[in-house]
Amino acid sequence: MIRFESDELKNLDTASLQLLVPLHGVLMGKEIVDNWERVEQFQARPDDVLISTYPKAGTTWMSEIVDMIFCDGDPEKCRRETIYNRVPYLEFRIPGEPSGVEQLEATPSPRLVKTHLPIKLMPDSFWGKNCKVIYVARNAKDVAVSYFFFHKMVKALPDPGPWDKFLDDYIKGDVGYGSWYDHVIGWWEKRNDYRILYLFYEDMKEDPKREIRKILHFLEKEMREEVIDKIVHHTSFQEMKNNDMVNYKTIPNELMDQSTTSFMRKGIAGDWKNHFTVSQNEIFDEDYKKKMSGTNLHFRMEI
Numbered sequence: 001m002i003r004f005e006s007d008e009l010k011n012l013d014t015a016s017l018q019l020l021v022p023l024h025g026v027l028m029g030k031e032i033v034d035n036w037e038r039v040e041q042f043q044a045r046p047d048d049v050l051i052s053t054y055p056k057a058g059t060t061w062m063s064e065i066v067d068m069i070f071c072d073g074d075p076e077k078c079r080r081e082t083i084y085n086r087v088p089y090l091e092f093r094i095p096g097e098p099s100g101v102e103q104l105e106a107t108p109s110p111r112l113v114k115t116h117l118p119i120k121l122m123p124d125s126f127w128g129k130n131c132k133v134i135y136v137a138r139n140a141k142d143v144a145v146s147y148f149f150f151h152k153m154v155k156a157l158p159d160p161g162p163w164d165k166f167l168d169d170y171i172k173g174d175v176g177y178g179s180w181y182d183h184v185i186g187w188w189e190k191r192n193d194y195r196i197l198y199l200f201y202e203d204m205k206e207d208p209k210r211e212i213r214k215i216l217h218f219l220e221k222e223m224r225e226e227v228i229d230k231i232v233h234h235t236s237f238q239e240m241k242n243n244d245m246v247n248y249k250t251i252p253n254e255l256m257d258q259s260t261t262s263f264m265r266k267g268i269a270g271d272w273k274n275h276f277t278v279s280q281n282e283i284f285d286e287d288y289k290k291k292m293s294g295t296n297l298h299f300r301m302e303i
C-alpha cells in the first residue's frame with residue numbers, strides 16, 4: 001500500500017521528480033522511464049479491468065464508478081482504502097513507496113488498474129490476456145485547463161509557468177504523456193481491435209446513469225435500478241469532493257498542495273471558456289482542426 005510516509009520520501013527533493021524525458025517519442029516523468037522495464041513486462045490477468053485516460057479526463061471518477069460496481073454498490077466497501085490503493089496506477093513510481101507494478105502484483109484478482117499510457121506504450125500482456133479496457137476521453141480544452149491547475153498543485157510535476165506558456169506546451173505535446181491528440185486518437189483507432197469501451201467525460205456529465213448502464217453491460221453485470229441510482233449519487237462531483245478516499249487529501253501537502261486549488265476542482269464541461277482568451281481560442285481551434293481532420297472522433301466542448 002502507498003502511504004506516503006517513508007523517510008526516503010520525506011527527505012526527497014521533489015525537484016528531482018520534475019524531469020520529463022522522452023520514451024519512444026512521448027514525454028514521461030523520469031521516474032517512470034527509469035522503471036520502464038518492469039512496466040513493459042507487467043503480467044496482466046484475464047479478469048483485470050483497465051481504466052485508461054489521458055491525464056485529467058476523469059480517471060478518478062471512472063475508478064470510483066467501477067469500484068462501486070465491483071462492490072455491488074456499497075459505498076462503505078469503497079471507503080476501505082484510498083482510490084490509489086484500490087485502483088493502482090500501473091506506471092506510478094516514487095522513491096520510498098511501492099511502484100504501481102509492485103502494488104498490482106500484491107493485489108488479489110479481480111484487479112482494477114489505472115493508466116495514462118498512450119496505446120502504443122501499453123504492455124503487450126493486456127492484449128495477450130484479452131483484458132477489458134474502459135477508456136475515458138475528455139475535450140482537449142477542459143483537459144488543458146485541468147492539467148494546468150494540476151501542475152500547480154503537484155510538486156512532482158514541472159512548474160507549468162504562466163497559462164499562456166503551458167497552453168503552448170500542451171498544444172505541442174510537450175507535457176507529461178505527450179500529445180492529447182495522439183492519445184485520444186490512438187485509443188480510438190484501436191477500440192474495435194481489443195475489448196475497449198470508449199466513453200466521453202461530457203456524456204458522463206450529461207447523463208451519468210446512461211453511461212453507467214453502458215459500463216455494466218460491458219462488464220456483463222446486472223444491477224437493480226436503486227443500486228444504479230446509489231452509484232450515480234455516490235460518484236457525483238459533490239460527493240466525491242467531500243470523500244477523503246477519492247479527493248487525494250490523504251497525500252501530504254509537500255507532494256500535492258491543495259491549498260489554492262483542489263484535485264476535485266470544478267468537475268464541469270466548458271470551464272475552458274473562463275481561461276482561454278479569444279486569441280488563444282482561435283489559435284487552438286485552427287491547430288485542432290488540422291490535427292483532428294483525419295479522424296471521425298468528435299468531442300463536445302461544452303454541454
Ligand SMILES: Nc1ncnc2c1ncn2[C@@H]1O[C@H](COP(=O)(O)OS(=O)(=O)O)[C@@H](OP(=O)(O)O)[C@H]1O
Binds near residue numbers: 061142268
Ligand atoms: N465525480 C466527478 N464528476 C465530474 N468531474 C470529476 C469527478 N471526479 C473528478 N472529476 C474531475 O476530473 C478531473 C480530474 O481528472 P483525473 O481523475 O483523470 O485526474 S488524474 O489524471 O488521474 O490526476 C478534475 O477536473 P477539473 O475540475 O476540471 O480540474 C476533477 O474535478
